[in-house]
Amino acid sequence: MADKIPVTVLTGFLGSGKTTLLNRILTETHGARIAVIENEFGEIGVDQDLVINADEEIFEMNNGCICCTVRGDLIRILGSLAKRRDRFDRIVLETTGLADPGPVAQTFYVDEEVREHFFIDGIVTLVDAKHIEQHLDEGEEAIAQIAFADLLVLNKVDLVGAADISRLHGRLRAINSLACVLPAYMAEAPIREVLNIGGFDLDRALQTNPQFLEPEYPFEWAGVFDFPAGTTTLHFEANPDPVHGIVIAPIVETTEQGLRDLAERLFPLFSASGQSITPGQYLAVAPELCELDTTEPLGQYPLRLEYGGRYAVFTEHTFEEFQGYWQQQDGRRLPLLAECLFNPGHEHDDTVQSVSLACEGDLDDAKLNRWLGVLLQTRGTDIFRMKGILAIEGADSRIVLQGVHMLMDEIPGSLWGTAAHHSRLVFIGRNLDSMALQASFEACLVA
Amino acid sequence: MIDPHFRPLLDTRLDDCPQAMAWSGDGQLLAVGGAGGGVVVLDVESGQALARWHAHEAGLFALDWQPGTHRLATSGQDGYARVWQPSTDGFEQIFAVRQSCEWVEHCAWQPKGRLLAVAAGRQVNIYDPAGKLLQDYTYDDSTVAAIAWRPAGAQLALAGYNSVWVCSPQDSRSSPDRLRWRGSMISVSWNPAGSVIAAGCQDATVHFWRLRDGDNSQMTGYETKPRQLAWSNSGDWLATDGSSDVILWSFRKPGPEGMPPTTLRMHRKPVKTLAFAPKGTLLLSGCAGGTICLWNKLDDFVSPLASQRSEAGVELLAWHPTVGRKMFAAACADGDVCVYTLPTVMR
Numbered sequence: 001m002a003d004k005i006p007v008t009v010l011t012g013f014l015g016s017g018k019t020t021l022l023n024r025i026l027t028e029t030h031g032a033r034i035a036v037i038e039n040e041f042g043e044i045g046v047d048q049d050l051v052i053n054a055d056e057e058i059f060e061m062n063n064g065c066i067c068c069t070v071r072g073d074l075i076r077i078l079g080s081l082a083k084r085r086d087r088f089d090r091i092v093l094e095t096t097g098l099a100d101p102g103p104v105a106q107t108f109y110v111d112e113e114v115r116e117h118f119f120i121d122g123i124v125t126l127v128d129a130k131h132i133e134q135h136l137d138e139g140e141e142a143i144a145q146i147a148f149a150d151l152l153v154l155n156k157v158d159l160v161g162a163a164d165i166s167r168l169h170g171r172l173r174a175i176n177s178l179a180c181v182l183p184a185y186m187a188e189a190p191i192r193e194v195l196n197i198g199g200f201d202l203d204r205a206l207q208t209n210p211q212f213l214e215p216e217y218p219f220e221w222a223g224v225f226d227f228p229a230g231t232t233t234l235h236f237e238a239n240p241d242p243v244h245g246i247v248i249a250p251i252v253e254t255t256e257q258g259l260r261d262l263a264e265r266l267f268p269l270f271s272a273s274g275q276s277i278t279p280g281q282y283l284a285v286a287p288e289l290c291e292l293d294t295t296e297p298l299g300q301y302p303l304r305l306e307y308g309g310r311y312a313v314f315t316e317h318t319f320e321e322f323q324g325y326w327q328q329q330d331g332r333r334l335p336l337l338a339e340c341l342f343n344p345g346h347e348h349d350d351t352v353q354s355v356s357l358a359c360e361g362d363l364d365d366a367k368l369n370r371w372l373g374v375l376l377q378t379r380g381t382d383i384f385r386m387k388g389i390l391a392i393e394g395a396d397s398r399i400v401l402q403g404v405h406m407l408m409d410e411i412p413g414s415l416w417g418t419a420a421h422h423s424r425l426v427f428i429g430r431n432l433d434s435m436a437l438q439a440s441f442e443a444c445l446v447a
Numbered sequence: 448m449i450d451p452h453f454r455p456l457l458d459t460r461l462d463d464c465p466q467a468m469a470w471s472g473d474g475q476l477l478a479v480g481g482a483g484g485g486v487v488v489l490d491v492e493s494g495q496a497l498a499r500w501h502a503h504e505a506g507l508f509a510l511d512w513q514p515g516t517h518r519l520a521t522s523g524q525d526g527y528a529r530v531w532q533p534s535t536d537g538f539e540q541i542f543a544v545r546q547s548c549e550w551v552e553h554c555a556w557q558p559k560g561r562l563l564a565v566a567a568g569r570q571v572n573i574y575d576p577a578g579k580l581l582q583d584y585t586y587d588d589s590t591v592a593a594i595a596w597r598p599a600g601a602q603l604a605l606a607g608y609n610s611v612w613v614c615s616p617q618d619s620r621s622s623p624d625r626l627r628w629r630g631s632m633i634s635v636s637w638n639p640a641g642s643v644i645a646a647g648c649q650d651a652t653v654h655f656w657r658l659r660d661g662d663n664s665q666m667t668g669y670e671t672k673p674r675q676l677a678w679s680n681s682g683d684w685l686a687t688d689g690s691s692d693v694i695l696w697s698f699r700k701p702g703p704e705g706m707p708p709t710t711l712r713m714h715r716k717p718v719k720t721l722a723f724a725p726k727g728t729l730l731l732s733g734c735a736g737g738t739i740c741l742w743n744k745l746d747d748f749v750s751p752l753a754s755q756r757s758e759a760g761v762e763l764l765a766w767h768p769t770v771g772r773k774m775f776a777a778a779c780a781d782g783d784v785c786v787y788t789l790p791t792v793m794r
Contacts, residue, residue, distance in 0.1 A: 050505075052524075053549060055568070057589045059608055059631040061650050072589055072608060072631050075649070076552075083464040083482040083762075083780075084506065111649075112671040 004119045007078075007091045008195055009104055011145045012126030013135055014097035017155040017187035019044070021126060021194070022094055028191045033088040037077055039096045050088060052077055056096055058103050061110070068110065068406070069103040075111050082117040090195070091118070098141045101125075101148035102384070102405060109407040122197030125149035125179075126187065129168060130159045136171070136350065143352045146172060147384040147428045148404075149179040150197050157183045176428050177354035178387060217342035218270035221318040222259045224251060224338040225326055229308040232334060234283065234301040237323035242295045245270055245316040249286035250309055259340040262312055270316075271435065277301060285311070294322070310337075352384070355434040357425040357441045362393040367444040372408065375440070380406030382432070388425035389413060393446045401425070455785035456774070457494040459487055465778035468763040471512040477776050478519055479763075479784050480507040486521060488538065491767075491774075491786065498537035502529060508552045513576065514559055522551035528565040530578065542578035546570065553594045557601065562616060564603050566591040571605055573616040582616040584623060593634045597641040606635035606646050611656070613644070626656050628663070636676035638685070638698065645685060647673040653687055653696075664704050666696060677721040679728055684744060686730055688718035693732045695744065713740045722764040722775065731775060733761025739777055741789070759783065 008025075010018045023044065026034060035050035044051060057072040074093070081091070095104065101123055108120050125145045128135075135142035146152060152172055157165055165183065172181055182189045236244075247269050251262055266286065274289030279299040283290050292301060315324070318341070326334035368390070376383065386403035398413035425441060463481030470477050476497065477489040484503040487496050502510075503523025510521045513530075519538065522528040526549045531538040546567035553566040562581070563574045568590050573582040589608035596603050605612040605623075608631045612623040631649035638645070645655040651669040653676070656662070673689035685696045685703075693711035696703040716736030723730050728744040737758045759781035767774035773789040 055590065057608065059589070059649065061630070070631075070649070072592075072649075075631075076590065076592065080482070080506075080508075083466060087483070 005081075005085055005089070005091060005117060006121035006196070007093055007108075007118050008121050008197075009101065009123045010092060010094045010126065011099060011101050011123060011148070012097065012153075012155075013128060013131070013142060013145075014040075015131070016097075016126035016128040017153070017184075018094050018097075018126050021124075021153065021155075021187040021189065022092060024187060025092060025191055025194065029195065032090060035081060035088040035091045037074070037091060037093045039073075039099065040094060050081075052081075056099060058100075068106065070107045070110050071103045074104065074107050075114060078107075078114050078118055082113065085117060090121070100141065100144050102144065105148060105385075105404040106407060109404060109409060121195065122150040123148050124151045124153060124194055124197075127152055127154050127168075127172065129154050129156045129165065129183075132168065133171070143175065143350065144384060146175050146179075147352050149176055151194060152176070152179045152181045153187065153189045153194070154181055154183045155187050155189075156185065158185045171350065173354075175350055175352050175354065177356060178385075178426055178428070217263060217267065219245070219247070219263070219314040219316050220342055221320075222263065222312050222314045222340050222342070223319060223336050224254050224259070224310060224312050225334045225336065226310050227303070227305055227308055227326075227334070228328060229305055231302050231304045231329055233327045234303065235325050235327055236292075236294060236299045236301075238297075238321070241317065242293070244292045244294045244322065245274060246283070246290045246292060247286050247288075247314040248283060248290075248303065248311050249314070251312040252310070254310065254338050256338065256340045259312060259338065263314065263340075263342060266314055351430050352428070353430075353432060355427045355429070355432045355437055357388075357427075357434075357438050358422065359438075359442050359445060360420070360422045362391050362421050362446045363423055363444045364446045365392050365394075368392070371440055371444055376403065376406045376408065379429070379432075383427055383429035385428045386426070388423065390423040390425065391416070391421035455787050457489065457491075458783065458785040459489060459496050461485060461487055461778070461782040461784060463782060464780050465762050465782065465784065466507050467510045468765050468776060468778050468784075469510055469512055470765055470768050470776070471517055472514045472768060474767050474769045474772065474774075476512070476517060477765075477784075477786065478510055478512065479776075479778055480510045480521060481782065482506055484523055484525075486510065486519075486538075487784070488519070489784070489786070497533070500537055502531070503527070505549070508550070509554045511555050513556045513561075513563070518576075520554045520556060520563055520565075522546075522554040522565060522567075524550055526567075527551060528554045528563070528574075530563070544572070544574060544578050544580070546572065553591065555594055555596055557596050557603075558598055560596075560601065564594055564596065564616070566594050566605070571603075571614075573603075582619060584612070584614055586612060589631070592632060593646075595635045595637055595644075597637050598639050600637075600641045602641075604635045604637065604644055606632040608632070611635060611644060611646055613658075626663070628654050630654075633672060634674045634676055636678065638678050638682040639680055640682050643682075643698065645676050647676055647687065647689075651689065653685075653689075655685075664702075666703060666708070668708075669694070671717065675718070675721040677723050677730070679723045679730070679744070680726050681728075684723070684728070684730075686721045686723065686732075688721060688732075691715060691717050691734065693718055693721065693730070693740075693742065695730075709744075711740075711742050714738055716760070719760055719762055720764045722766050724766050724773075725768055726770040729773075731764045731766070733764050733777060735760035737761060737779065739764065 037052045039056045054073040059072040061068040269289045274291040276291050278293045283303040388401040390399040397415045400413040461481040463483035466482040467480045480486045484507045486502045488498045490497040502521045503525045505524035507523040519531045527543045529543040530541045547570045548568040551567040565572045569586045571584040593606040603614045611626040614623040615621045632646040634647035653666040669689035673687040675688040677686040683699045687694045691714045695709040714734035716734045720733045730742040733739045759779040763778040765776050776786045778784045
């Protein structure tokens with residue numbers, strides 16, 4: 001990679017601060033010679049030798065597969081810049097606000113000439129903290145830009161409150177667990193963190209997202225209560241989501257570890273189809289999953305128990321978020337004896353999520369290729385990016401895997417030495433079934 | 448592999464990777480333009496560089512001699528096509544025509560004619576020799592990726608995304624014929640008779656149309672996108688790049704359809720440039736590894752001609768236009784430009 005020219009791709013909606021960041025890159029990288037490719041007429045405030053204005057030209061390849069769209073303008077421009085590669089050290093490509101990063105990334109996989117001379121150092125997505133949630137709810141473009149990012153610059157954080165930032169952070173993380181999130185004001189992100197991202201660094205991903213290797217749960221919260229015999233009613237005073245999954249199960253050990261052990265056993269319930277419960281209807285105890293209809297404000301859901309006892313309540317979202325509590329027949333609220341937060345795999349309703357897979361030991365190369373081949377052929381449209389570090393049987397070094405939609409690339413990484421062999425694989429995509437993917441991944445282990 | 452008797456007749460240097468190279472019609476002058484915007488004109492008889500100047504501030508894309516003259520058209524990244532002629536101290540600009548966008552990627556004179564075609568972005572403008580705009584076309588699907596005049600004809604082919612346009616600029620009322628083909632076409636070329644148009648495609652194929660009956664066909668099997676499309680003077684052979692081999696398709700009856708091509712295998716790096724001699728079947732090929740090969744289709748004679756003085760890739764090859772001179776120019780990525788004549792034994 002040493003002899004290839006790094007390309008930094010700046011994406012983000014109009015007004016998210018791309019041009020401000022670009023100008024800062026150009027002013028603050030003293031000595032670095034940067035060629036700029038602009039798809040949008042921005043105000044470059046710096047004297048710059050090489051600024052190329054380009055029209056975004058999306059070309060389908062002849063097989064008609066939408067996963068193989070490329071950017072014709074980039075192929076032409078980069079082909080020409082390759083002949084002058086002694087004139088600059090890196091390229092910054094600023095895309096239009098609504099640009100899909102897919103064809104940009106695919107261009108670097110598909111075109112031989114581009115591959116020979118250039119590599120994507122990083123896709124940097126500028127996120128306007130004030131407007132991004134609206135953009136995420138309105139269309140696919142913002143989701144794709146976030147899903148493709150290696151770095152998310154959460155800009156204009158001065159315009160929103162701390163609670164908003166924290167919520168946004170969680171939502172971005174749920175979509176793309178691998179990207180760093182840098183909060184910024186006036187696109188004031190440290191430039192050295194914006195450039196030289198250097199593709200995928202799992203160590204970095206682990207540092208910035210410590211939950212990465214934790215299992216992802218379909219529930220966010222669990223609490224322990226002592227229920228009396230008879231009827232106790234669950235009250236929700238707020239309802240951010242129209243449906244809310246809940247599982248009620250007896251528990252013996254009222255500790256966090258006890259809750260976590262129980263969580264492992266209840267895990268599959270959340271992927272089964274549950275019983276839909278409208279306000280006023282009775283709740284059921286595990287193995288039933290109750291799907292509460294929370295479209296009405298101030299929902300009340302009674303639970304009738306023949307005998308009193310200690311139960312754990314697992315909820316898709318935190319009790320706090322719904323302002324939930326249990327009320328006894330005499331009007332008193334049940335005290336919470338213990339609670340535990342879980343790393344939710346499905347924190348929000350965005351259908352685009354990151355799925356992190358892990359397994360110990362060596363993978364069988366043939367099995368892995370067969371699985372990935374079929375998976376990308378059938379689900380490539382839904383998979384934005386794939387990144388992994390793999391232990392392959394017979395390989396002395398780690399294998400670094402990168403993919404965009406249906407395309408993937410493997411390059412050797414650092415040597416294993418005496419380190420224990422393990423593999424990590426992350427998919428960022430739409431409607432992915434993490435448990436099924438994990439099972440298929442483990443099936444690729446050497447028998 | 449180096450033939451010790453095979454030395455360049457003359458050589459010069461460019462500051463840049465060469466981007467375009469052309470012999471004047473009479474073969475007296477050789478012009479080479481660098482990607483950075485510099486142009487050098489060599490006088491073949493004296494062996495001296497007649498002129499050396501910076502034609503386009505930001506970089507150069509194309510250059511072409513007006514047939515029958517020593518006027519040179521150039522286009523570059525400064526938004527202009529410019530026409531130059533010899534003066535007492537080098538070359539002076541006769542006129543410059545502003546285009547609709549900064550990257551003016553193509554300029555080409557009509558063979559044996561007087562029209563200059565200039566392509567920038569989606570726009571193609573046709574000028575008379577004084578720089579007056581006569582006609583313009585707006586290609587609708589993408590930036591125009593390549594243009595080619597019909598040899599000895601008045602028509603101009605434009606290639607890009609999803610179609611090749613055949614324009615007749617002298618007939619102001621005619622609209623272009625569109626040869627449709629799904630995909631991105633990156634190069635275009637007519638056979639010498641002007642009856643076949645071939646286009647190199649991004650998806651590693653070559654597509655061609657027979658204009659008389661509108662028949663079209665696709666040639667597949669390439670490793671990478673073929674860009675070079677070189678016809679033998681007879682029109683019997685079409686040589687293409689697209690791997691480290693030269694791929695040669697026969698257009699003798701019944702044509703290339705269903706027939707495997709001839710594969711000329713000698714280069715170890717991707718082929719970058721191809722040139723058929725103005726007459727006969729001698730073919731030159733140059734690769735990214737710096738080797739030039741000479742091929743003769745008739746007797747399968749192959750000679751690795753010269754390993755250049757460095758490992759720099761051979762970017763451009765051009766035969767001297769005079770039949771029988773057996774002279775050619777080679778320009779390499781490090782800026783080396785050499786003119787060779789073939790040793791008698793190779794003729």
